[in-house]
Amino acid sequence: MTIKTYLGSAAIAVLLASSGSVLLAGGARARSPIKIGHLADYSGGTSDVGTPFGQGVADAYAWVNKNGGVGGTKFDVDTVDYGYQVPRAIAQYKKWSGSDKVAAIMGWGTADTEALTGFLAQDQIPDISGSYAAALSDPTGASGKAKPAPYNFFYGPTYSDALRAELSWAADDWKAKGKSGKPKFVHMGANHPYPNAPKEAGEAMAKELGFDVLPPLVFALTPGDYSAQCLSLKSSGANYAYLGNTAASNISVMKACKSAGVEVQFLSNVWGMDENAAKAAGDAADGVIFPLRTAVAWGGNAPGMKTVMEISKISDPTGKIYRPVHYVAGVCTALYMQEAIAWAVKNGGATGENVKKGFYQKKDWVPTGLEGVCNKSNWTDKDHRGTMTVDLYRSKVSGATDGDLNDLMGKGTIKLDKVRTVELPRKNDWLGW
Numbered sequence: 001m002t003i004k005t006y007l008g009s010a011a012i013a014v015l016l017a018s019s020g021s022v023l024l025a026g027g028a029r030a031r032s033p034i035k036i037g038h039l040a041d042y043s044g045g046t047s048d049v050g051t052p053f054g055q056g057v058a059d060a061y062a063w064v065n066k067n068g069g070v071g072g073t074k075f076d077v078d079t080v081d082y083g084y085q086v087p088r089a090i091a092q093y094k095k096w097s098g099s100d101k102v103a104a105i106m107g108w109g110t111a112d113t114e115a116l117t118g119f120l121a122q123d124q125i126p127d128i129s130g131s132y133a134a135a136l137s138d139p140t141g142a143s144g145k146a147k148p149a150p151y152n153f154f155y156g157p158t159y160s161d162a163l164r165a166e167l168s169w170a171a172d173d174w175k176a177k178g179k180s181g182k183p184k185f186v187h188m189g190a191n192h193p194y195p196n197a198p199k200e201a202g203e204a205m206a207k208e209l210g211f212d213v214l215p216p217l218v219f220a221l222t223p224g225d226y227s228a229q230c231l232s233l234k235s236s237g238a239n240y241a242y243l244g245n246t247a248a249s250n251i252s253v254m255k256a257c258k259s260a261g262v263e264v265q266f267l268s269n270v271w272g273m274d275e276n277a278a279k280a281a282g283d284a285a286d287g288v289i290f291p292l293r294t295a296v297a298w299g300g301n302a303p304g305m306k307t308v309m310e311i312s313k314i315s316d317p318t319g320k321i322y323r324p325v326h327y328v329a330g331v332c333t334a335l336y337m338q339e340a341i342a343w344a345v346k347n348g349g350a351t352g353e354n355v356k357k358g359f360y361q362k363k364d365w366v367p368t369g370l371e372g373v374c375n376k377s378n379w380t381d382k383d384h385r386g387t388m389t390v391d392l393y394r395s396k397v398s399g400a401t402d403g404d405l406n407d408l409m410g411k412g413t414i415k416l417d418k419v420r421t422v423e424l425p426r427k428n429d430w431l432g433w
Helices: 003-018 020-030 047-066 086-096 110-123 159-176 199-208 227-236 247-259 275-285 305-312 325-346 352-358 405-411
Strands: 034-040 075-081 104-106 184-189 240-243 265-268 289-292 389-397 414-423
Touching: 034 047, 034 086, 034 325, 047 075, 047 247, 047 305, 047 325, 086 110, 104 325, 159 199, 159 240, 159 265, 159 289, 159 389, 159 414, 184 199, 184 227, 227 247, 240 247, 247 265, 247 275, 275 389, 275 405, 275 414, 289 414, 305 325, 325 352, 405 414
Parallel strands: 034 075, 034 104, 184 240, 240 265, 265 289
Antiparallel strands: 289 389, 389 414
């Protein structure tokens, strides 16, 4: 080696050492990317909430790659819009579990996630989904209430636990208002695995708390004319009604019930209410109680919000788009999986089994950089209920909701007000149910 060549090599070494990103980029070129499957609903029955959630997931992985990936290895994320169709999800899974096997899946709906549960266990592929069905939270099947789901995860309370928290609030609300007699509760939603997931558990909890439980009212997952359901709701005298669908169809119900003069307190699942729903429904959405998975919403006062806003610039370089609650939850979900994979990479490689073990390594876990945004989560090999804490919020609409959502939120025309944090007991007989 000549002196000139040596000096040139030394200079390059100094540059690499002084620039972590360059060093990581060089490493990334030397390693095969980590393959991730991403099922998203951008066009089907739940696309109203699937789109922001999926965008949050996609932006988060693009941001991780932009900043060097995991130990220099980038992610190869295959995002597929399956239109909320179970057969399409299964067909896509067959590709992802074939010879070019993915390390993990970012999943979505209840029906497709439950259909894949057995395959995931057989192929040892972790799936962190957008479904919070309690049936997916029992990894061993020890509860006897659900089939073993050892490779299924999700970020947030189960649908059942969120409803239990809402009913707990409703029972106190009834007393606080000095109402006499027993309050009446009704479950509403499509006859579909997703809205039905918490139905039995919710009705049992309602009876336990002293509610009269009315026959459920069915309405489709898609927007439509639900005047008949609202008239039934009115005639039933229901005081508290759980909306089990996503926001788009719930908006139709809320507006129809407002027109019909129905006086009922709506309770929604995590996908049933958000800022866009409040804008679309206007004053019909005023007062709806719903659970928030993250500690703060978009723009909230938390150290980790700066990271979320940087991630958002991946698809919005202007930084001006308002991101609804589902986007923020999508970011949290993606980065939990990313950190589980990072642990796996350091402990034998990004295999499905190692990634699953990665979920068990931390207590009161918040992904790095998202402090104050993602609520603390705990998963064990015997219990995949990541949290028993449920933050309840109330949507407030105080004026006309025409115009830009950013402006409406900034002016306070639409607000998400925190009502209560409910700490549920981690009961064994609630596992998987």
